[in-house]
Amino acid sequence: QSVLTQPPSVSAAPGQKVTISCSGNTSNIGNNYVSWYQQLPGTAPKLLIYDNNRRPSGIPDRFSGSKSGTSATLGITGLQTGDEAEYYCGTCDSSLSAYWVFGGGTKLSVL
């Protein structure tokens, strides 16, 4: 059971838009920056979004992030088959059980 809640899966057709939600509380998302990670099949995770809504160099502007209160959202427009991957949100947590937490992950299928 992850501290951050994500939908297990989302799907959309090529060229369409999809959003992935990440829900937490005031111990984590509510008072810290959120980041998003993309894990393509068989590979290590890669930073996709940091500081809630900023993209590292090399990440296309089809990917966007936002945060409101204790929730965050990853948006992907112009879906491509190469976007099929697992997506994780992550943030710092001020509770005693963990200093950093991830969401359970969302599998994106581009149909």
Added chain:
Amino acid sequence: QVQLVESGGGVVQPGRSLRLSCTASGFTFRTYAMHWVRQAPGKGLEWVALISYDGSNTYYADSVKGRFTISRDNSKNTLYLQMNSLRPDDTAVYYCARGIYGSGSYKHLDPWGQGTLVTVSS
């Protein structure tokens, strides 16, 4: 370029110990915090441990507290994870990742190593 390479994984019996290493290159290792994150087969990411840039502060997930120890040797640009009393549910790919700190908190992990597989089985 910035690179992290893990090593030390393998098959180990329950109750035994194993030490993982993560060798860093392409950045000033001694100025960055470092994380260990694991991923059990077919499962999601689980944060394991964090060490500050100078090793003075360490943090652990409840699931490994008291059994695992994170440490670093800044003279060797190397991060370690000493894993004792291993259990079958510790079986996972273990990743090291650079921690980015700012505005009073740890903000994100970038980049990640390729991972090393640890299998705990008799």
